[in-house]
Amino acid sequence: MPRPPLHTLIALVLAAAWGAGLGVAHLRGDIPLIDGAEATLTNFRNVLVGGRPAPDVVTIVAIDDETARQAGHYPLPRATLAKIVDAIAAQKPKAIGLDMLLVDPGTEADDAALAQSLKRTNAVLAAAGVFPESRQRVAEDGNEPLARVPSALQFLEPQERFAQAATYGVVNVQTDKTGTPRYVPMLFRSGERIEPSFSLRLVSAATGEHTAVISDQIKIGDRSVHTDTGYLMPLLFYGPRGTIRTIGANAALNGQLPEETIKDHIVIIGATVTGGGDVFPTPFDPVLPGVEVISTSVTHLIAGDGLIRDRGVRLIDLGFAIGLPLVLVGLIAWRRNTIGLIMALCVILAWLSINLSAFKHGIWLSAAMPITAVMPPALLFGAAQLWLGRKQAKHFEQQSELLQRIQAPGLAEYLARDPGFLAEPVRQEAAVVFIDLNGFTGLSEAIGPTAVRELLNGFYDLVDEEVTACGGAITSFMGDGAMILFGLPQPRRHDPADAARCCIRLADRMRGWLGTLPEAIVSRIGFKIGAHFGTVVASRLGGRGRQQITATGDTVNVASRLMEVAARNKAEIAISNDLLLSAGPDSEPHLEGRLDGPIEANLRGRTRSLAVWLWRSQR
Template sequence: MTPATRQAAGLRTSRRTSRLSWPLTALLLLVAIVWSGWLARTQLRGEASVIDRLETATLDWRLQIAGPLAPPGTVAIVAIDDRTVTAEGGYPLARGRVAAIVAAIERSGAKGLAIDILFAGSGGSTSGETGGGETGGGEAAAGDVALAAALARIPSAIAAAATFDKAASSLVPMAEDVLSPAALFADAARVGLVNVSTDAGGTPRLMPMLVLTPKGPMPSILLAAAGLGTGGEAALSGDAVRLGAASRRLDLGWHLPLRFHGPAGTIATVSVEQLLTKGSDPKLAGKLVFLGVTATAIGDNFSTPFDPQMPGVEVLATGAANLIDGTALVRDAAVRRIDAGAAIALTLAAVGLIALVPLPIALAVAAATLLAWLGATTIGVASGVWLASVLPLAAMLPPAALAGSIRLYQDRRLARTLAAAEAALRRFQPRALALHLAGHPDFLMVPQERSVAILFVDLAGFTGMSERLGASRTRDVLKEFHTLVVEELVPRGGVVLNFMGDGAMVVFGLPEEGDGDATHALAASLAMIAAVRGWIARTGAETRLGGVRLGAHYGPVILSRLGHDEEQHITATGDSVNVASRLMEVAKSHGAGIAVSKALWDAADVAGLTPPESWEVVAIRGRAEAMTVGLWR
């Protein structure tokens, strides 16, 4: 092999190994499986992690992009607000007054009532949020009786509250203790827990449908109230809530993911003061009504994606509307399996691409895939499905960064090797051939026949110039001439196969054949003659060259490697090569600068090209048949 061939083979070998080796790729994929599999396992099991904090933050963004839900038509709120507290002379309200509120809600035609107030104790006890307000024990007892009677007249659910050990963790919440309503009220209404599950920032995310307590399992107030006024009860069935014929899918541990309708006040709200003044309100008719406190500095408030201060009673009403209307976010075991599968698949795909595909392409595809998943999660949330956005990102980035770092190091090392090898290769072959040989070291090991355009060019008066200028200056003049040949012909698709003293052989159609080879050869011939004549004019006083001659032909040739197995060069042979060479003689004998065959002219797209000044039928030395030749003088 020539140095060129050996360089080409070296480049080919390097390119075969530019990807990571199979053992290293397998090791990186194993790391990716272990890492993403561990994260997927935490997702499937619902284990708390830092990822959850980031996930809830991105959930807020996606909810804001999706926008708020329309106000529900199934749920309303009766609020003990600032106006009510002022009108009643303070808080807590006497239970007799609460009984009047319940009666007004019943008169309004509400189908059910859920009360976010803890009626602990009786007979004027103040152990709960409301427990007194009456001036005497008898009056307090009467208020209790009135409230119990009012609750009995309307399907209702009242609040209990659980306390938890913050250090304990389980999918189904386990309460240390429960603050329950007095038996008088518990006998008149269903009882449900009002606890909500918040994230690290205090935003309610989930509503537990069931809590394990020392007294046994207790339902959420949503579960207790959802079926009020319908003749049935909401019940847990597998991983869902059955509500009549409807089924609402739940997250692990029987949690309902909340989706808020908008800022505070989005759900229809009636002030207690207004309700008591009017005696009833038609806005409550046919709805499940939540009674609770919204007054400043009295009721509990939560931050939500749409409002930093939402009253707790509206959070509960939101959960009830989600449960009744089916507007809750869906994040059950099936969705979590999709999350886990996406995390593992995206991670393996990213690592595999980085290991085996060119790094820029791999990174672009991996980023596009991840963005597509993030887009899918945004669309999912808008459609009511809570797909994880952070889990695949957290699963993908560390293994991908590791693989990318290793690949970047290897690619940079190979790039330096390739640059040095290609620079050396270009010294032995034209650039187009060098690049082609780098990717195809077996190029022309088997000769190929194809039609190409061949161009020969030489200087007139070169011998006399060499005698006058001497070897050193003649070499400088040749260097200038050869530079002109390369600058005019190579950009137009020509490959200089050989510089022969004051001449050059150029082929159009090497290394690959193209539809425009003949056209490029003609255009390059005209440009070449103009450029060389300009150069001769600038250097004429010294060189005294007689001009330039160019012959060009289009026809079949044999492209092959000639020479010894260890010393080869690529060339074109055949009658078409001889004809192109002889056409320079035709140009000289006719006093022309360019002579091209009719075959070349016919093969080219000549639109816009200057036509020959004349067409001549001439004999070609060494050939029996005459040829039609176009001449430019």
């Protein structure tokens, strides 16, 4: 087997180093730069895998709109809440969780009634951590496992009389950059104080089993709960709201609680009343009640059916972060043809299948981190291979040489007579016209490179013909647009009028040209034109090997921004008042159609407004 070239060995080493660096950072926790991508990809995998029925573990008793109406107002009086607790307790649940903060005192009689109700049952109350950020994070240092527990400034605890009547746990969840609750921390800290989560405390109360903290795990009795960095338990949602059985609290007040839904179940009381309860976006529901998020975590702890993302899973991610770039770079180096690309695609598809299958079976392998590890090495090495290929390099050199010979139409002959033309910048008056295709970027993604090339060639030919006929010079084609000058090689008195005439002719030709295109293309693109007259700096820009004649200055910037004014006002052309005043009566024969204005338009990047005329065709 031939020895790999030196540049291939260097590429393999750099790819492995890049992947290893990302993987090691991933072992310590999420990487902020790719956290948003991972959140989106995780939601996508949730949708692909689909919903599933929730185990019959938890029943939600919801303080909903009907309950609030029956009670007379919201929040409910604590005496009413006591009645709900008593009605649930009479059905003998394993435990009752109150997913609401009882931090403020109510009336003495109501608070006393609720405290007595809590003493008579196995209840867990909610506390909350106050964090310096809206999204709590784990610490970035510390070798002890507990050093990476989410750290709160303080805890908001239930009133003392309630805390003496029942236990409590911290109810916060951790969201990702999309706002989706991605984790429920099992432990929280504030200073030297460690508090369990509401979910963990409720499960311990329901099962009567003690909890213990082990490195990367929480033990509940004999069962182990695999957690991520900082004792975070990932969430895997069952479906939209109501997937976990939910009963209105008014059923408890009316004595209509079904015994089979309460007895030997964990019951969580929480608010779903409109405007009164916290809600979160999830892959299955944009407004999932917070009580159902907590209920999901409690169900995971009991049924053991949540996602697994612990150090072992992150080590697998590290392996993919190193292995995938090495394999893809190796394939690109081995076969720089269709076979190599197909094999690389097969490797990517195999990894995607493994990732999705693991997620379906409750193992959360990172998707964004391996992609980030693969793309830079593969793209850079692929680009280097193209650059090193002699045939490709020669082809690109020929194309580049051909493009470099193209100069602004109308100036080639003048340059031949005067090679020193604009060797030094010149300030002069000129009219500047910009034309651009709307919606072209999205269209180019849909129709492919061959159709894009044909479309642009037709557009360029049209612009070239009309500009040449009006005596202008195209200084550059910019992808799907063009910059046109009237005033080169020498300024003329009728430059503003010629620019106005060119705008109208371009608009007429563009409408006719668009009418010849397929409906699927016409429906997605349009055009806009902006024109202004003023002082420009005409010069040659570039180095010794390549120079281009162009104009710069505020006049050019204004003409470009006027296209935005045209698009914003649903007009085809936006012409500055300065250009029309400079054109004078010479422009009037060309402005058939509907000319509205002047309007005072604000231009992006400019503090002062500009008087602008808008032109729309009669058709």
